[in-house]
Amino acid sequence: MIIAVNTRLLLHNKLEGIGRFTDETLKIITRKHPEHSFVFIFDRGFSAEFIYSGNITPVICPPPARHPVLWYFFFEWGIPAVLRKYKADMFLSPDGWLSLRTPVKSIPVIHDLNFFQFPDFIPGSVRAYYQYYFPRFVGKADRIATVSSFSRQDIAAKFGYDMGKIDVVFNGATDGFRPLDAGSQVNVRRIFSRGCPYFLSIGLIHPRKNISNLITAFGEFKRSVSCNTKLLIAGSRKWWTRDMQRALDNSGCMDEIIFTGRINDDDLQKITASALALVYVSYFEGFGIPVLEAMHCDTPVIASEVTSLPEVGGDAVLFVDPASVESIKTAMVKLYHDGGLRQNLIEKARLQREKFSWEKTADLLWNCIEKSLLPSLTATVSTAAKITTAASFP
Numbered sequence: 512m513i514i515a516v517n518t519r520l521l522l523h524n525k526l527e528g529i530g531r532f533t534d535e536t537l538k539i540i541t542r543k544h545p546e547h548s549f550v551f552i553f554d555r556g557f558s559a560e561f562i563y564s565g566n567i568t569p570v571i572c573p574p575p576a577r578h579p580v581l582w583y584f585f586f587e588w589g590i591p592a593v594l595r596k597y598k599a600d601m602f603l604s605p606d607g608w609l610s611l612r613t614p615v616k617s618i619p620v621i622h623d624l625n626f627f628q629f630p631d632f633i634p635g636s637v638r639a640y641y642q643y644y645f646p647r648f649v650g651k652a653d654r655i656a657t658v659s660s661f662s663r664q665d666i667a668a669k670f671g672y673d674m675g676k677i678d679v680v681f682n683g684a685t686d687g688f689r690p691l692d693a694g695s696q697v698n699v700r701r702i703f704s705r706g707c708p709y710f711l712s713i714g715l716i717h718p719r720k721n722i723s724n725l726i727t728a729f730g731e732f733k734r735s736v737s738c739n740t741k742l743l744i745a746g747s748r749k750w751w752t753r754d755m756q757r758a759l760d761n762s763g764c765m766d767e768i769i770f771t772g773r774i775n776d777d778d779l780q781k782i783t784a785s786a787l788a789l790v791y792v793s794y795f796e797g798f799g800i801p802v803l804e805a806m807h808c809d810t811p812v813i814a815s816e817v818t819s820l821p822e823v824g825g826d827a828v829l830f831v832d833p834a835s836v837e838s839i840k841t842a843m844v845k846l847y848h849d850g851g852l853r854q855n856l857i858e859k860a861r862l863q864r865e866k867f868s869w870e871k872t873a874d875l876l877w878n879c880i881e882k883s884l885l886p887s888l889t890a891t892v893s894t895a896a897k898i899t900t901a902a903s904f905p
Contacts, residue, residue: 512884515550515599515615517590519576520606523558524775527715528800529622532658532682532872533605538563539873550597554585568597579640586610601884609648616883619648620656620680620876623797623819624665625719632718632750646670653883656680656876658798659819678879682798683869687776688807691784699785703778704769709741710843711786711810713779713801714793717750721792721815721833723758728792728839730762735844740767742790745782747773784808788846788853791815792833799823803867806860811853813842823867827859 516537520530541549541564551561551569554576562569572593576585590610594602599615607621626633626641633641649655649670655677657663667674691699700706710729714720722744729742748770759765774782783789789805791814802823805812814820816830824830829846832838846853 512600513548513550513597514601514603514880515552515590515594515597517602517604517606517608518551518557518561519554519585521551521553521557521561523560526776529606529620531685531800532620532622534561535683535685535869536605536680536873536876537561539870540877541567543873544877550593550599552590552593554589570597579636582608582640587612601880603880607645607648609651611644611647611651616653617651618654618656618879618883619652620658621649621662621666622658623662623795624669625795625797627669628795629719652676654678654879656879658682659822661819661822662797678875678882680872680875680879681867682800682803683867683872684800684803684807684864685776685780685869687780688783688804689780690809691781695781696785699781703771703782703785704741704743707739707741708787709743709769710788710790710813711782711805712742712744712746712790713783714746714791715750716744716746716748716755718752718754719794720746721794723752723754724833724836724839725790725792726755726758726762726768728836728843729768730758730764731836731840732843732847733762733764733767735840736847738847740787740847742768743771743782743786744768745771745774745779780804780808783810786810788813788843790839790843791820792831792839793818793820794833796820802828803864806864809857809860811846811856812860813839813846825859825863825866827856827863829856 520533526534545566549567551567552572554572557569570593572589574581574584576582586608587610591613594613594615602615602617605620607619609617609619630638649672657666657677658681660679663677663679666672666677712725716722783805788811791802793815796819799820802812802814812828813831814824814828815833829842831842
């Protein structure tokens with residue numbers, strides 16, 4: 512079978528959440544299934560690191576799709592042309608976007624519906640594109656993959672899509688996330704947090720990530736506990752808002768909050784493994800990969816008690832109400848003072864994290880593909896059997 516894949520988010524040294532999902536799953540799937548051919552569709556020049564095996568044909572299909580107008584031309588004109596040229600049997604789109612102008616069977620991986628839940632956080636033209644096209648993408652899909660049971664239910668409820676045709680393919684954690692020895696942690700803190708212990712926040716700085724309440728809660732923590740602990744916020748400030756600036760100005764500890772900007776994967780692994788705790792108090796997550804990555808680093812986690820995060824954290828996370836500054840601050844105080852609690856969470860996390868891996872993710876995604884392709888595969892086998900029979904018995 513020929514499976515075409517939207518790989519526009521495979522960007523060298525710029526793998527964000529969905530790009531990481533795309534990289535990790537396709538690396539496994541293409542190598543485990545050499546009997547099938549894969550056409551990787553890039554919207555710009557690509558890195559050879561993403562051509563994982565010999566059964567991959569890379570195709571550049573301009574224009575670079577980073578704007579609503581260009582999205583339209585890439586998905587509605589470029590993609591159909593590639594699918595026709597290579598006679599694709601399936602189109603897989605790990606970022607959830609489909610083409611409406613092709614009869615080829617299609618599977619989107621819809622990670623979450625945050626753009627419907629928080630439309631005010633999205634620029635007007637982008638919001639309009641999402642609101643018009645995503646219901647149509649769902650209608651076009653032969654099956655849908657998503658990364659949590661929460662998102663599965665959310666998609667079914669929002670669009671009335673048959674839940675039996677939505678497959679959950681939980682995320683995994685990259686191999687590099689592992690504990691660091693005490694000496695290495697000291698060195699990481701010297702580089703990133705002025706040699707001090709720190710609470711860590713990871714991800715694009717965006718209103719959905721609840722940065723304002725996080726900063727305010729940390730200010731309350733500092734007023735409650737006399738210590739040199741910092742708050743390290745790792746992520747691009749692309750979505751910095753007035754509320755965030757107000758929270759920072761009023762925190763009373765502006766000098767204790769360190770913004771690293773976007774950092775590379777190696778440093779991300781190190782700062783995760785050296786943190787006092789990850790504080791992940793987002794209002795909405797389709798999965799929450801940083802929670803799982805922290806578990807692999809033996810780093811305790813404070814996380815929101817909403818959306819998908821309880822699925823990921825299980826009983827290994829200290830859950831809080833993201834809308835309550837007091838709830839977040841109290842959890843910080845508990846983890847700072849209580850070494851027994853920290854160790855208990857770490858031990859539980861060692862069990863919880865075993866439920867998730869990229870190998871399992873890839874296998875689940877492949878099962879979703881096979882369910883959609885089953886009629887075609889059956890027809891191919893049947894045709895081959897008839898040809899063999901005819902050849903054997905003239």
